[in-house]
Amino acid sequence: SESYDARALQEKWQARWAKENPFAASEDPADGRPRRYVVDMFAYPSGDLHMGHAEVYAIGDVIARYRFQQGENVLHPIGWDSFGLPAENAAIRNDSHPAAWTYANIETQAESFRRYGISVDWSRRLHTSDPEYYRWNQWLFLRFFERGLAYRKDGLVNWCPKDQTVLANEQVVQGRCERCHTEVVRRTLNQWYFRITDYAERLLDDMAQIDGGRWPDEILTMQRNWIGRSQGADVRFAIEGRDEPVTVFTTRPDTLYGATFFVVAADAALADELCAPEQRAEFEAYRSEVAKLSDIERQSTERPKTGVFLGRHAINPVNGERIPVWAADYVLAEYGHGAIMAVPAHDQRDLDFARAFGLPVRVVVETGEADPAQSGVATAGEGVLVNSGPLDGLAKGDAIPRIIEILAGRGTGEGTVNYRLRDWLLSRQRFWGTPIPIIHCPECGEVAVPDDQLPVRLPDDMKGADLAPKGVSPLAAATDWVNVDCPRCGGPATRDTDTMDTFVDSSWYFLRYCSPHLDSAPFDTDKVAKWGPVDQYIGGKEHATLHLLYSRFVTKVLYDMGMVGFTEPFARLLNQGQVINGGRAMSKSLGNGVDLGAEIDGYGVDAVRLTMIFAGPPEDDIDWADVSPAASLKFLNRAYRVMAQAGAASAPGTDPAGGDPDLRKATHRTLDRVTAAVEAHRFNVAVARVMELVTAARRTIDSGPGAGDPAVREAAEAIAITLSLVAPYLAEEGWELLGHTGSVAVGNWRSADPALLVTESVTCVVQVASKVRDKLDVAPDISEEELERLALASEKVQGFIGGKQIRRVVVRAPKLVNIVVG
Ligand code: ANZ
Numbered sequence: 001s002e003s004y005d006a007r008a009l010q011e012k013w014q015a016r017w018a019k020e021n022p023f024a025a026s027e028d029p030a031d032g033r034p035r036r037y038v039v040d041m042f043a044y045p046s047g048d049l050h051m052g053h054a055e056v057y058a059i060g061d062v063i064a065r066y067r068f069q070q071g072e073n074v075l076h077p078i079g080w081d082s083f084g085l086p087a088e089n090a091a092i093r094n095d096s097h098p099a100a101w102t103y104a105n106i107e108t109q110a111e112s113f114r115r116y117g118i119s120v121d122w123s124r125r126l127h128t129s130d131p132e133y134y135r136w137n138q139w140l141f142l143r144f145f146e147r148g149l150a151y152r153k154d155g156l157v158n159w160c161p162k163d164q165t166v167l168a169n170e171q172v173v174q175g176r177c178e179r180c181h182t183e184v185v186r187r188t189l190n191q192w193y194f195r196i197t198d199y200a201e202r203l204l205d206d207m208a209q210i211d212g213g214r215w216p217d218e219i220l221t222m223q224r225n226w227i228g229r230s231q232g233a234d235v236r237f238a239i240e241g242r243d244e245p246v247t248v249f250t251t252r253p254d255t256l257y258g259a260t261f262f263v264v265a266a267d268a269a270l271a272d273e274l275c276a277p278e279q280r281a282e283f284e285a286y287r288s289e290v291a292k293l294s295d296i297e298r299q300s301t302e303r304p305k306t307g308v309f310l311g312r313h314a315i316n317p318v319n320g321e322r323i324p325v326w327a328a329d330y331v332l333a334e335y336g337h338g339a340i341m342a343v344p345a346h347d348q349r350d351l352d353f354a355r356a357f358g359l360p361v362r363v364v365v366e367t368g369e370a371d372p373a374q375s376g377v378a379t380a381g382e383g384v385l386v387n388s389g390p391l392d393g394l395a396k397g398d399a400i401p402r403i404i405e406i407l408a409g410r411g412t413g414e415g416t417v418n419y420r421l422r423d424w425l426l427s428r429q430r431f432w433g434t435p436i437p438i439i440h441c442p443e444c445g446e447v448a449v450p451d452d453q454l455p456v457r458l459p460d461d462m463k464g465a466d467l468a469p470k471g472v473s474p475l476a477a478a479t480d481w482v483n484v485d486c487p488r489c490g491g492p493a494t495r496d497t498d499t500m501d502t503f504v505d506s507s508w509y510f511l512r513y514c515s516p517h518l519d520s521a522p523f524d525t526d527k528v529a530k531w532g533p534v535d536q537y538i539g540g541k542e543h544a545t546l547h548l549l550y551s552r553f554v555t556k557v558l559y560d561m562g563m564v565g566f567t568e569p570f571a572r573l574l575n576q577g578q579v580i581n582g583g584r585a586m587s588k589s590l591g592n593g594v595d596l597g598a599e600i601d602g603y604g605v606d607a608v609r610l611t612m613i614f615a616g617p618p619e620d621d622i623d624w625a626d627v628s629p630a631a632s633l634k635f636l637n638r639a640y641r642v643m644a645q646a647g648a649a650s651a652p653g654t655d656p657a658g659g660d661p662d663l664r665k666a667t668h669r670t671l672d673r674v675t676a677a678v679e680a681h682r683f684n685v686a687v688a689r690v691m692e693l694v695t696a697a698r699r700t701i702d703s704g705p706g707a708g709d710p711a712v713r714e715a716a717e718a719i720a721i722t723l724s725l726v727a728p729y730l731a732e733e734g735w736e737l738l739g740h741t742g743s744v745a746v747g748n749w750r751s752a753d754p755a756l757l758v759t760e761s762v763t764c765v766v767q768v769a770s771k772v773r774d775k776l777d778v779a780p781d782i783s784e785e786e787l788e789r790l791a792l793a794s795e796k797v798q799g800f801i802g803g804k805q806i807r808r809v810v811v812r813a814p815k816l817v818n819i820v821v822g
């Protein structure tokens, strides 16, 4: 049998789409179609497209194409996240400028995207490494700076010794650099931050807008944990020999009378300050041991507790008790206030420490459990307060507000909320990113580069070894670039030499797509008001606490600036699974990588896309070892022949009434179910339904009525239309073979005729001991459980079972139930 030439179709229809531009979004105010904004997470230009890209863009394209088919005015843009380390590392290797590698890869990927047949508006394409784009990163940075949301501070930062740059907390995965997996160390550096912590509460509260299935629960949970809201109290302890008290954060202020010692993070400046002279040698030795540990090791509950006494005492503000001050590594410098009141009876970490160093344990909440000092298990449950002065007899829930009241009355504490979330560390000591638009002047301090001097462009004469990691930004060596006049006083000054974290670039790019060429603002607020927020966002869940959190934060700031009218950027989010091979993630070391180009060369774009979509629900991983692009291609050939035969035998506009009634019903059932499946993002189910329709049409062609039956044309047209979401080339070709002119892809969706959707039934035979005893009318898609229940409920059947014992029930839905008795 004839089979179609996938490559020829691709070339033919690519040219047609390029010419006719069917996927351009319209900005015409007279265009009354509903607007729809669909965005796929943009690509990083490392090499050519790979299987992961092929999956996410195939999924996003089903959604976008379905909207085009519905006759909506769809904005489905494409862009590149084109700053970042791989380009810089390649430039160092190849003695070139990172732009060379970046833009060459972008061209390669753009070509591959075109070939892959994605329904995008190419006129809106953007690249974040273009000065026309990163200029607006700088502009936004300056707006944040003016609002006090961008600031510089000395802080302990995560440092990747291999990439020689700092990393945000979000970029440290299990103590290692997210990119190169080198173990991260801590360093004190003066760096720029965005004050995302000011938005912690809103980042939590606004989740109400995107929960309930609009975003995957998993992502919301990860963000909630990352923000880590803790309700508790700040309590101020006086320190002997120090004027200022030291504040601790506690979630259990009710246990204040049980505090038997005080602990300061060993690596915090406070520990160094509090250390008494006679303890100094011991402390410094300990501190240098701690510096060698990763955060993971420090927080591990398995490790024995370590620490040193600092030779000082703190005073409990409620009972005046003197308690010893220790330095230890289980208290983190960066959380709360970097110091704690230790309550060993009710906190396991404190109890482990107390037992290791022979410190007292005092129970203040009687829970009925064993004495922690004996059992070694801290008691954290509900109970009644004891040994606690005015709190005695109160339940834990009542003691907390009471003690907060007492502390507030004396000015030694107050109720507070603490977050795990840290401010967003922006500075990177690398070249290939957005220069921070600040000038450091010895007279004026930090001076903003005036807006009319933006963009601060990267020098284009640096390459190769100029970019090698040195611990300071490579830009520091570009003295012509660095040395400038202060915009305020005109005196000699220097540019900031760090570049921004590239997550700044991706935190607002979806807004830029609405007016990608605008050169007077980052985006046209009227256009964003019309398109935004993004109706459907598609991308990987690896960005849960990075890009997806940062975008939400930046959107809220833009809202506060009056630039956008919404506070959540992505109304709906779909996280696709991964493409794996043989049960394992594809990797060079395993040698199990699958080359997208080779798959496309072998089977054609449509078959590869269909395979991706048919493999399972979009959220699930696809194991390429378990799927068959060859089978997909076979199916597409069957669909092709149905469309070709129908096209040869009848003309467009043929009235389907009077056609094969069974096929007509099958067609309308398919339209109905495919629509429901696509709306529910069950794209694999939609494909399965189209496959059934192709089989049904084939049956009618090969049996009596033949290809000229008007129901065959109706079915073939439905096949072309529904397949256009997953196999766009074949769908266009089929549509043309069916005698239509113009693209099938836009505004052609058909809804089912309700009159043809009458639910059918099939007859199910019920046997008892292999003899037919009853017949039931059931739905063709009845489940086995339901069918078994109905069969056993039949009075006739029950009569034949009598008192006998049922040994087994064999169910072959929908046609047979056999009850084995004995
Ligand atoms: C006394 C206490 C008694 C505590 C008790 C707990 C139970 P979350 O829920 O994570 O916010 N803590 C405070 N700052 C810390 C730091 N920098 N490093 C390590 N631990 C720190 O945890 C808050 C609790 O963790 C605080 O409440 C404090 O111990 C400890 F029966 O204070 B608690």
Ligand code: ZN
Pocket (backbone or CB within 6 Å): 441, 442, 443, 444, 445, 447, 486, 487, 488, 489, 490, 491, 493
């Ligand atoms: Zn100055």
